[in-house]
Amino acid sequence: MRSRQKIFSMYGLCLLLVVFFVFPACIPVPPPAGCYTGGVITESLPEPHIVGVEVNGEKRRADSLVVGAREENLVVELKAEDADCYFFKLNAKGLSECGIAARYPQVSYSFLPGGEYLMEYWYEKNGASSVHQTLQIHVRESVFEKVWFIPALSVCIALIVAAFIFFLVVNNIQQRLKMQKIRSRIAADLHDEVSSDLSGIAISMTTLERRRSISTFDMAQYIQEIRQTLKETQHNLSDTVWAIKPDKDTSGELFQRMNKFALQMLGPNEIQVHFKNSIPVEKTLKMSMERRHNVFKIFKEAVHNIYKHAGATEVDIQIGLHSEGIQIQIRDNGCGFDPAAERDGSGISNYYWRAKENLIDFRLDTAPGQGVCITMVVPQF
Numbered sequence: 159m160r161s162r163q164k165i166f167s168m169y170g171l172c173l174l175l176v177v178f179f180v181f182p183a184c185i186p187v188p189p190p191a192g193c194y195t196g197g198v199i200t201e202s203l204p205e206p207h208i209v210g211v212e213v214n215g216e217k218r219r220a221d222s223l224v225v226g227a228r229e230e231n232l233v234v235e236l237k238a239e240d241a242d243c244y245f246f247k248l249n250a251k252g253l254s255e256c257g258i259a260a261r262y263p264q265v266s267y268s269f270l271p272g273g274e275y276l277m278e279y280w281y282e283k284n285g286a287s288s289v290h291q292t293l294q295i296h297v298r299e300s301v302f303e304k305v306w307f308i309p310a311l312s313v314c315i316a317l318i319v320a321a322f323i324f325f326l327v328v329n330n331i332q333q334r335l336k337m338q339k340i341r342s343r344i345a346a347d348l349h350d351e352v353s354s355d356l357s358g359i360a361i362s363m364t365t366l367e368r369r370r371s372i373s374t375f376d377m378a379q380y381i382q383e384i385r386q387t388l389k390e391t392q393h394n395l396s397d398t399v400w401a402i403k404p405d406k407d408t409s410g411e412l413f414q415r416m417n418k419f420a421l422q423m424l425g426p427n428e429i430q431v432h433f434k435n436s437i438p439v440e441k442t443l444k445m446s447m448e449r450r451h452n453v454f455k456i457f458k459e460a461v462h463n464i465y466k467h468a469g470a471t472e473v474d475i476q477i478g479l480h481s482e483g484i485q486i487q488i489r490d491n492g493c494g495f496d497p498a499a500e501r502d503g504s505g506i507s508n509y510y511w512r513a514k515e516n517l518i519d520f521r522l523d524t525a526p527g528q529g530v531c532i533t534m535v536v537p538q539f
Contacts, residue, residue, distance in 0.1 A: 226297075227297070234266075235264045434475070
């Protein structure tokens with residue numbers, strides 16, 4: 159609906175411009191009180207004479223009067239006679255007669271369309287009329303008055319409207335494809351995580367069914383594993399729902415969730431988490447849904463790896479501004495690893511794949527016995 163309104167508004171504006179430039183009005187002015195328009199022509203009255211012609215304040219010759227296209231003001235002045243009223247009548251092909259009666263021997267025309275004009279002028283005195291005199295006026299046509307202008311303008315407007323509609327359609331298709339791509343990726347992530355968790359629950363339940371004589375201790379362990387898996391599934395679903403909410407597109411929401419996740423994952427396992435966000439609270443930084451989702455996925459995978467493989471006792475998480483966006487750094491004091499040997503592993507490749515897909519500058523620094531440092535520079539929206 160808004161697109162249609164924009165198109166109609168643009169078309170209406172073009173029509174107004176055409177009307178303004180191509181069809182200026184020439185409005186007849188009624189004679190002032192005391193002027194008589196039916197005087198008898200008599201040669202006893204002196205003939206009226208033009209004493210001055212000005213175009214935009216510049217004096218011109220009356221015998222060869224040429225007015226440029228769209229010159230603003232044409233003033234014709236007669237020799238002052240002791241007259242009751244002066245009359246000026248402008249005639250042109252395609253233009254209705256424009257008659258002006260005035261107390262003073264002067265007439266002014268503004269924005270005359272291009273063409274050939276014949277101006278009649280005379281005066282009346284005591285019910286008698288002087289001989290009518292004429293003045294030839296040639297006004298050059300502007301580009302707006304050319305024969306081809308209206309068809310050309312119509313074609314241009316049609317092309318502009320068509321291009322605008324085409325742009326809207328293409329943009330709409332691109333946005334839909336982009337959203338479909340994002341949904342497919344999030345759905346794939348959700349499927350991988352949730353299906354894996356549900357498979358683990360199903361295996362545990364099947365084991366419990368098959369093992370008739372299971373001890374109370376073993377049963378408690380299975381139940382604990384199922385409970386933990388259900389909790390992780392719940393967190394994964396919650397993270398996905400959070401990532402696709404449009405009202406969660408600020409960086410502050412992301413950083414709070416990162417801190418909460420790190421504390422919940424590492425805190426109970428006696429791993430100290432030092433979380434520092436140096437971005438001012440009042441500074442609001444926007445981040446697209448897809449980028450926010452993938453930054454959080456990289457962060458979660460890094461924290462999971464610290465929990466499972468690093469053997470770390472401390473984790474430093476630093477967040478700050480960078481010349482190209484937001485910098486997020488995760489550093490642990492664990493065992494580290496050889497990045498050349500592990501580069502082809504699924505976890506490492508996932509890091510780089512997600513970062514590349516979202517234009518994130520990703521760097522992983524590690525060596526055996528020296529811990530791991532992951533640095534991400536995330537562009538804003």
